[in-house]
Amino acid sequence: MMEYLNIHHVSIAVRDLTRAKQFYSEVLQLQELTRPPFQSKGAWYAIGDQQLHLIECPDGEALREGPINSQDSHFAVWVKSYRDTIAWLEQAGIPYEARPESVAGFSQIYILDVDHHIIEFDAAYHS
Template sequence: MIEFERLHHVSIAVRDLEKARQFYSELLQFQEIERPPFKSKGIWYAVGNQQLHLLEHTQGETLRNGQIDSVDGHFAIWVKSYKGTIEWLEKAGIPYEARPQSVAGFAQIYILDVDNNIIEFDSAYDS
């Protein structure tokens, strides 16, 4: 049996690494971390104790074209405040889909990055 310790990272494909950097580093203010000198282009971020890896991939089946579909592949980040996250997204001009009374038992907010990758923010509902 495999003895799991923790989720280390999630990797997503992006079409244009610099546009993705503007979104994740500048707009969302994720913390960039050092990335080994792979032959591929990419950026790594620290997200709590885990990592998000962006990999530039200009073609392929993993690139999405659609809108928010919570059944499609996505990653989720637990945030401290539902209300504070909504306010911040509105101030930043980032469109979102909010599900404050989700059947999951916690509030959910969905956004799309510049490549239509789905990001979910979860929290306790704090009206």
């Protein structure tokens, strides 16, 4: 039987790498990592001990064009403070959907990136 340790990375397709990097590097302020010289264009980011990989795919299609639907594909990042994250998103002008008392057992905040990928930020209740 395999022994699972953790998720190493999540990869998502982006239509325009320059635009996506501006969002993830400058808006979300993730730390960019050195990426091997693959034939494809992309960027790697650190999120704690895990990674987010962006791969440029100009013809890629997200499954959504409308409002955030948490039942659709998404990735989640645990954040230190729900209140600080809300304040930061508001200051950055990023629309979000907040669920401060989620039945999940922790607070949830959902946003869309520039390619309409859903990103979930999770935090302890009342943090």
